[in-house]
Amino acid sequence: MIETTINIILFVMLVVTALAIIRMDKLFAVVMLSGVFSFLSALLFIVMDAVDVAFTEAAVGAGITTVLMLGTIALTARTQKKSPKFQLMPVLIIIIIGVALIYGTMDMPNFGDLNSPANTHVAAYYVSNSATDIGVPNMVTGILASYRGFDTLGEVAVVFTAGVGVLVLLSGLARRRREDKEEL
């Protein structure tokens, strides 16, 4: 009961923050708000017991993304350009995709359902053996770091590549701009 109430309050805060992000045109405030947005979703993950996901969300969403976005703002502009007029087509596409996604969630099993596919195949083996196989108290960490170690290694490679790409973009731009100025 308490958990459900906390979930509902957090979800309301999340939606209001998302609406505020859409309404705002000062990009600095948008960065601040998106940091708060990921803190809120991390809180939701914590309440739902997904500690690892919550920690990744807080580190990447609230920590790294805020820093990268600030770096991008420093290199580009601080305010958003006003869009010329109300465009119908993007709104229509977003509404259709949103309705399709909500329709897709109808078939999903309930949160914590014992008969859902995720809980019926290998999960029983993980639950009974991960403590003795790996020796990590947190089951999710054991699965991510050991049973699915190669999958996690691939994810780390992807994130590393993305990070290197962003760093190259951000550090090169200001230098190129200075060189352009010197040539002029």
Place this chain on the structure above:
Amino acid sequence: MFLIVAIVLIISMILVLLRLYFGPTLYDRVLASNVFGTQTVLFIGVVGFLSGRPDFLDIALLYALINFVGTIAVLKFFRYRSIGDIPVHNQESE
């Protein structure tokens, strides 16, 4: 007892969010987002005690560290107008 703390914390989170949405200056918003990070840390601790698993406390401490890094980055941005790159005006003045 922890329930009362959680309720008070949620009310203060809503107040901080209002400051974040309507805050007239940028500095209000920076301060509000930093306070919200601190409140997240407190809320994780309270939720841990509410559900009888105080081991969430370690995670709350790590959140405090992340919040600190974010605030340092914002302040550096205010000071130098850039992050991770040589500030242009300093180089020109030398």
